Amino acid sequence: GDSVTQMEGPVTLSEEAFLTINCTYTATGYPSLFWYVQYPGEGLQLLLKATKADDKGSNKGFEATYRKETTSFHLEKGSVQVSDSAVYFCALSRSGGNTGKLIFGQGTTSQVKP
């Protein structure tokens, strides 16, 4: 079945460092790919998405490119801040049909120290 695998955390960084969180997926067809972020004590919110191969999603300095050849959707940010400390979830949604069911990775915690 469909699945999403993320790198283990926590990822601990200093401010202004470069952040990469790896995400790979297994799916039939052409899924849509998402990154959601969860700040402490809150629900998830969409960070960015890509709906077809080679699309790049971007938001708040974060970027991720939909790579069908490597089935990957790695999240990157060039210069992190303490406020980027959160749990990041990669997710996919199957194409077709009228449902938006998401399959999530296990989440990766990012801790940014001043």
Add this chain to the structure above:
Amino acid sequence: NAGVTQTPKFQVLKTGQSMTLQCAQDMNHNSMYWYRQDPGMGLRLIYYSASEGTTDKGEVPNGYNVSRLNKREFSLRLESAAPSQTSVYFCASSLAGPYNEQFFGPGTRLTVL
């Protein structure tokens, strides 16, 4: 515009007790979802409702029931709570289709003793 609201925020139950988690959205979304979040396992779909009047099982439906009361409201019921149902529960909603953003509520932290 409150988005997705959930009640209660916290709940402690004893094994065998029942309870209903409430969820409502004011964004006129067709689709609604219930997830549980457990450490190291991400979020797993319990049940979803693609549109008013329909509900379907997700990945982990055992021990739960749902009701799509109307377009706004989607409740999750635990008939006989078990310690394995200790988790954080999130409700979400979206427009129909696989490309749309899901909007999440703040979550309910449930402990079953």
